[in-house]
Amino acid sequence: GQNIDQPTEMTATEGAIVQINCTYQTSGFNGLFWYQQHAGEAPTFLSYNVLDGLEEKGRFSSFLSRSKGYSYLLLKELQMKDSASYLCAVSSTGGFKTIFGAGTRLFVKA
Amino acid sequence: GAVVSQHPSWVICKSGTSVKIECRSLDFQATTMFWYRQFPKQSLMLMATSNEGSKATYEQGVEKDKFLINHASLTLSTLTVTSAHPEDSSFYICSAPDRAYEQYFGPGTRLTVT
Numbered sequence: 001g002q003n004i005d006q007p008t009e010m011t012a013t014e015g016a017i018v019q020i021n022c023t024y025q026t027s028g029f030n031g032l033f034w035y036q037q038h039a040g041e042a043p044t045f046l047s048y049n050v051l052d053g054l055e056e057k058g059r060f061s062s063f064l065s066r067s068k069g070y071s072y073l074l075l076k077e078l079q080m081k082d083s084a085s086y087l088c089a090v091s092s093t094g095g096f097k098t099i100f101g102a103g104t105r106l107f108v109k110a
Numbered sequence: 111g112a113v114v115s116q117h118p119s120w121v122i123c124k125s126g127t128s129v130k131i132e133c134r135s136l137d138f139q140a141t142t143m144f145w146y147r148q149f150p151k152q153s154l155m156l157m158a159t160s161n162e163g164s165k166a167t168y169e170q171g172v173e174k175d176k177f178l179i180n181h182a183s184l185t186l187s188t189l190t191v192t193s194a195h196p197e198d199s200s201f202y203i204c205s206a207p208d209r210a211y212e213q214y215f216g217p218g219t220r221l222t223v224t
Contacts, residue, residue, distance in 0.1 A: 033213070042203050042215040043154070087153060089213075096142055096207040103153040 002026045004101035006088050011107045012078055020073045020104045022088035033089040033098065034062050034073045043087055046073065075106075083108045112138050114206050116216035123194055123223055130190045131219045133160075133204030139184035140206035144213070145177075148201040160187040160204075194223040 003025045012018040024032070031050040035043035049055055049064035049071060061074040075082055088101040113136040123129050133143055141162045146154040158179055159167040166179035178190040191198055203218040 040201075040220075042218045044215075045212060048212060085153075091213075096144075096213070097156070097159060098144070098205075098207075098213055099156060100146075100154045105151075 002090060002092065002099045004088055004090055004099065006086075006101045006104045008102065009105045009107070011109060012075075014078055014080060014108055014110050016078050017074065017076050018078060018106065020075075020086050020088075020106070022071045022073070022101060024069050024071070024088070024090050024101075026069075026090050026092055026099075028093035029066060030091040030093045030096075032062075032064055032071050033087075033091065034060075034071075035087040035089060035100075037085045037087055037103070039085075046086075078108050080108050080110070082106065112136075112206075112208050112214045114204065114214045114216040116202075116204055116219050118219060119217060120220040121222070123221070125195055125223055126193055128190055128192045129194055129221060130188055131202055131204075131221075133187045133189070133206070133216050135185045135206045135214070138206075138208055140187075140208075141184060143181060143187040143204055143206045145179065145187075145189050146203045146205065148203060148218075154203060157189075160189075162187075191221065194221070196223045199223045 006022045034046040037043040047062035054063045059076045064071045085103040087103045091098045115134045117132045143160040145157045160181040162181045168174045181187040204216045205213040
């Protein structure tokens, strides 16, 4: 089976840096995704990690350690519009099936 | 990037009626599509995997006779909620992977059953 854990809520200040952690257990691993979701909208893709290490894309970076079953999403220079839910999702081997964590609601305050 | 559409974007129906939701991949072919359900302030729960030309695979706890899935072509999957009840009111989202394993999500369909 699969199990994905991430914090329920986080609060950070505009302009700051925030790290959202995700731990997972899966019987077959084919990559880890981070998605951003604003209320009432579909998720939008942020990052995909399949190998260990850090992937940087603008203000967003994502890290993966397969041996530890651990990932984090790093958001720099926080903006008010970054207030959203951030979903960690794991894709299993053989079929693209992706299971989502419960999501972390990030509140960015002025 | 690839585009996935859903129709309708929202629907209100009476209890006991059936509702069909369409999911289309607009610029790529998808032999597999996924259907998710999301309740307020909760994450996406995978309901089923839609397979083109064969039966859908349902997740544990999802009633296949209530949530009928048809994947008739490489660009279209439909989800029919049969005999809908108020507890079926939710946000239904489909997704389709491309060859690079990235999931493209549809905009979602908000179903309200009165």
